[in-house]
Amino acid sequence: MPITNVGAWLDSRVDITNIDSVPGKKIVAHYGLVQGSTVRARHVGSDIAAGLKNMVGGELKGYTKLLDDARKEALTRMVQQAQLLGANAVINVRFATSAIAQGAAELMAYGTAVRVE
Amino acid sequence: METVLQTFTFILTIGIAYALGTIIEQDHYVNIQKREKDFLSLPAVSSKSIEQDNLLDGQLVYGSVVISHDYFKRFLASLRNLTGGRITAYESLLDRARREAILRMKEQARLLGADMVVNMRFATSSVGDEAWTLGCFELLAYGTAVRLKIKPT
Numbered sequence: 001m002p003i004t005n006v007g008a009w010l011d012s013r014v015d016i017t018n019i020d021s022v023p024g025k026k027i028v029a030h031y032g033l034v035q036g037s038t039v040r041a042r043h044v045g046s047d048i049a050a051g052l053k054n055m056v057g058g059e060l061k062g063y064t065k066l067l068d069d070a071r072k073e074a075l076t077r078m079v080q081q082a083q084l085l086g087a088n089a090v091i092n093v094r095f096a097t098s099a100i101a102q103g104a105a106e107l108m109a110y111g112t113a114v115r116v117e
Numbered sequence: 118m119e120t121v122l123q124t125f126t127f128i129l130t131i132g133i134a135y136a137l138g139t140i141i142e143q144d145h146y147v148n149i150q151k152r153e154k155d156f157l158s159l160p161a162v163s164s165k166s167i168e169q170d171n172l173l174d175g176q177l178v179y180g181s182v183v184i185s186h187d188y189f190k191r192f193l194a195s196l197r198n199l200t201g202g203r204i205t206a207y208e209s210l211l212d213r214a215r216r217e218a219i220l221r222m223k224e225q226a227r228l229l230g231a232d233m234v235v236n237m238r239f240a241t242s243s244v245g246d247e248a249w250t251l252g253c254f255e256l257l258a259y260g261t262a263v264r265l266k267i268k269p270t
Contacts, residue, residue: 016177017261019165019236023172056137057187057210058145059217060253064183067255071181093177095257097242105242 014079015089015116022089025116031085035110036077039100040070067107071095074109087113131189138187142209149216156223161234161260172263176229179259180221184214211254215239218258231262232269 015022075093082090093111100106186194190206197204219237226234237260243253 015175017175018177018238018259019167019175019261021169023169023175023261023263025174056134056141057185057190058138058141059214060183060185063253063255064181067183068181071179071257093259094238095179095240095259097240097255097257099243 013088014082016075016079016093016111017089017091018093018111020092022091022114022116025089027089027091027114027116029087029115031082031087031113031115033110034078034081034085034087034090034113035108036074036079036081037106037108038070038073038077039104039106040066041101041104067097067105070105070107071109074107078109078111082113085113087115089114089116131192134188138189141187142213145213145217149213149220152220153216156220156227159223159227159231159233161219161223161226161237161258163237165236167235167263171266173266175235175261175263176231177259178222178225178229178231178234178262179257180218180223180225181255181257182214182217182221183253183255184210184217185253186210211241211256214254214256215258218256222258222260226262229262230264232265234260234262236260 015025017023021027074095078090078093082088090111090113093109096108096110098106098108186207190210193206194204218239222234222237237258240257240259242255242257
């Protein structure tokens with residue numbers, strides 16, 4: 001039984017790895033780079049909670065969830081782009097994050113779209 | 118009189134932040150060490166070149182955490198900025214956040230029934246451009262969870 005994708009947010013027909021291959025499968029075609037990104041701003045409510053949490057330190061759960069959701073969105077967009085090209089796997093996936101404006105961050109996922117047997 | 122009151126409030130705030138911050142950090146470390154022992158059977162390696170023939174299948178997994186330091190540590194760091202050198206207070210913060218991120222990634226990997234995580238990478242970013250003053254960072258760990266044909270004994 002193959003490993004299925006984590007969560008229901010991704011199409012289980014697409015394999016994603018961050019190594020040069022899809023283990024157990026043979027790559028038959030390359031489709032080039034695919035990417036997905038999203039820009040998220042912080043929520044005022046979670047900002048206030050974070051401000052309080054900032055006093056004593058520790059995990060800011062609101063932000064963790066925010067960035068987690070954003071990353072899933074970026075991955076989903078990347079997968080959609082790959083599917084448009086006719087690929088069924090994305091290899092060598094990397095993540096990048098950048099702060100682009102006051103309180104907003106861009107999350108990006110990119111990789112190589114391939115077709116596997 | 119007012120100055121005395123202000124100084125007192127400042128010292129009190131710092132004191133509370135120090136006490137709570139230390140307790141939270143110690144609790145977190147105890148928790149991390151316990152879970153790391155639990156995950157000894159699921160190693161994460163940063164190597165990319167693994168025996169391809171021995172791999173059954175693989176899937177991307179990741180774990181992330183956003184963490185902030187307490188008021189006391191921020192105060193210490195601002196003092197340290199004057200003289201330069203090691204900021205020990207921040208070192209432990211980033212260390213435990215990164216270990217937490219690895220553990221979350223491994224939890225995902227275990228859900229998939231993986232034997233190990235290969236090509237593990239870290240990414241660190243600040244949230245928003247005022248992050249350095251607010252003092253929160255996101256630490257991300259990601260890699261490919263794989264199942265092996267011949268499992269290590």
